[in-house]
Structures are given as structure tokens and as C-alpha cells.
Amino acid sequence: MAPQDDVRREVALLLRRLNVELDAVGQRFAHLHGLNRTDVRALVAIMDATRRGEPMTPGRLGEAVELRSASVTALVDRLERVGHLRRIRDDVDRRRVVLEMSDSAMAAGGEHFGGLAADLAAAMEGYDDEELAVVHRFLLDMTDVVTRHARES
Amino acid sequence: MAPQDDVRREVALLLRRLNVELDAVGQRFAHLHGLNRTDVRALVAIMDATRRGEPMTPGRLGEAVELRSASVTALVDRLERVGHLRRIRDDVDRRRVVLEMSDSAMAAGGEHFGGLAADLAAAMEGYDDEELAVVHRFLLDMTDVVTRHARES
DNA sequence: CCTAATCTCTCGATGATCGAGATTATCGAC
């Protein structure tokens, strides 16, 4: 066994641990705002899509969070009821509904996850350009491997 | 804005993307075996604890996956019914029940997640000792920050 | 031995999710 195999195993364990803790952050946000896991995943998906300039619809949201249309309707009803988003009929294709996050939801998300992002950025101060490049390449590689496993058959 | 801020933002995004994809792997495993997310989290928690030599009990499991005792009973019932684990009364403290994973469940988990672990290890071949050390330190730092956020108040 | 504390389980209620199908809107062919 190569001497760096220990490090490899530790790195793999750290990836999983990081995953668990990131989930815990999401869960904490959910609990603080009276939401469940799915609701948070949905809000994040909507926020991401909106940020990319692709308006979110119930159909796309269902794909993103892996729910059937009936469940998406219930999900959107929930979030709309507590004021986190609005349904807006698309004028171009009037079958479609565009989901728009409310300012309050954006603010809440920004405060919670923005704080985390800032702390992560701060922690990255301890790395120079070269080291960050290594980390970047590493994360790309790992994400690639994991994505392949997530999509298989 | 410093020139490496772009890299920092990208690294943060990659961390989140990795989180999403790792969840997807878990979800895929769950779907393949007729389980739900919680069931998989529970099996992983039991496997980890067992590997550390700390026998898992319903109480500890409830803390690990954040469920009330009533839900843990239902969860263990489900997993026991499909043969993924056994309840064993502890002879020392007879109030306690020790949860033991079945060989079939261990094998299924090993096949699915072991394959991923092997691919991750293979991908790490592209890094020398020094680079792996940087990655290791980075993951420790990030996990630390995230854990603090997960635990806060 | 009592009493309090601990661990697990039971029961009834709530709510998230699903499958099947209804509803409304768009598109292409004629």
C-alpha cells in the first residue's frame, strides 16, 4: 500500500463529512423558517435558475428536486402560502407558470447562506493562488466522478 | 476586488455542486433498493458507527438522522422488515437494543459506495503528496467552517 | 426497596408524496 493511501482515504472521508455537514446547514435553515428539506432544495433550485436567467417553472422544479407534478403543486402551494414565492402566468406560453421568489425569501436565504459563503471565502484567505488552483482542479475532478455515479443507468 | 476572488467564488460553487451530486448518488442508491433518503442516511450512520466499534442503538440513530423516537421505531421496523438490519437486545443493559446490519445490506452498500470510493481514489492518482496535503488541509478548513454554521444556536 | 432517570415502543393525528386522470393552453396539419 502506497504511503499516501492513508491521505486518500482521509480525503474521501472528509468529502463525505463535508456533505453531511452541508446538509445539516440546510436542515438548520429549514427548521428556522418552518420548512422541510424539500422546500429548501426547491428554493435553492429556483434561486439558482433565476440567477442563471432561466425562469423556473413547476415542471423544471419537479425535475430539479425529483418530485411528481402532484407533489410540485403541493410544494408550490406551501411556499406560496407562506409568501416565499409567487406564481406568475407566462404571457408568451400561457400554459406555463413562472415561479418568482419573494424579496423576503431572497433576503432570508442571502443572510443564512451568504454568511456561510463569506466565512468560506474568509477561510480561503489562507491559500495562495497556486494552492487554490490545485483545490479547484481537485473539486472539478471529484465532482466529475461523483456526477458520473449519480447519472449511471 | 482581488484577482483570485473569481476562483474563490468558483470553488464555493463547486463545493455546493459536489454536495448536490453526492446527494444524488445517495438518492439513486435509495431508489434502486426501494428505500427513501432517511433510510439510506440511517444505514450509513449504522455502518459508520459499527466500523468505529460503537454499536448503534435506536436512540443514537435518532440523533444521527434527527428523528423522534416514534419515527426511529418506524424506520427500524421498515429496515428490519426488508432484512437490512436486526434488533438485538443488549444483555448488559436490557433496556437497550443494538442495531446490526445484515450481510446483504453491507454488501449492497459496499458495492454501490465502494465503487464510488474506488473511482474517487483513482481520480486522486493525478495528485502528488504535496497537492494532496493542500487538498486535505483545505477540506479540513471548509468542514470546520461548515460545521460551525450547522451547529450555531 | 423506592423513586427518578433512561431506553424503546404504541397510538392517533398530521402532512408530504404519489398515481391517475382532469383541465387549460399551444401547435401543426389540413
Next chain:
DNA sequence: GTCGATAATCTCGATCATCGAGAGATTAGG
């Protein structure tokens, strides 16, 4: 135009995961 096919969303009834409250069993400490 208008008709059938397709698409996006929603409704309904059923199922099951989760919870709160509390019961039953066991242990630990005076």
C-alpha cells in the same frame, strides 16, 4: 379556422413517513 395531438399544470383519493404524548420495561442512586 378548426381539429387532434401534445404540453403544462392542477385536482382527487390513497399511502406512508413523521410527530407529540405517553406507556412499559429496565437500570441507577439513595
